Amino acid sequence: MGEKQRSWAAGLPGAVLGVLLFLAIGAGASAAAPDKRGDAVVTVTGSVTRPNRPPFESFQDGYFAHLNLSFDRAHAFSRDDLRRLGMHRIVLRYPNWPKAIVFRGPTLGEVLAAAGATGRSVTVRALDGYGVQIPAEVAARSDVILAVEADGQRLGLGGRGPAWLVCPKGTLPDQDPDTDSGLVWAVFHIAVE
């Protein structure tokens, strides 16, 4: 093995070989399916028309599997992806919070649009499995924010991050106006159906 290849390559000047290699690598990269799993902090799954990662696979997607979640199509967002979508501001205060908090992040609608989501409702779900189902028309409101920042601090794991669903009181169906029930923190998954 190799004899034929070596003699073939020996006949070509280095520069030509370099160009051929460059073309081969370029063609390979552009032909490969996108895979943004490694950067994911929030993943939109289900009825999405702009997938950017492979379908659910139970071993690699161990945490989704742990919560009995699976999907064929999904769009993964990194922190920077979410920040780039827009940083809208909303200030909220609840009796069980130490103070009013200034939240910033993209609207839920911007996140869904970037994933090409088409559906009647979405379930915004946290790492602990807590989730809230929201009709599409509510999810599209400009004051429903997937906050990635609170009081100028990024929301991290172990805190309320990577994202915190926030909106004005009374926005979500059956939202209790006196408590922050329904404001999902530690959001990592949005299922569209």
Ligand SMILES: Nc1nc2c(c(=O)[nH]1)N[C@H]1C(S)=C(S)[C@@H](COP(=O)(O)O)O[C@H]1N2
């Ligand atoms: N991830 C996650 N978010 C959640 C909840 C939860 O259990 N897990 N509980 C909800 C409810 S019922 C309330 S009242 C508020 C405040 O819960 P906390 O006091 O545990 O922060 O968070 C909401 N968001």
Ligand SMILES: [Mo]
């Ligand atoms: Mo609650």
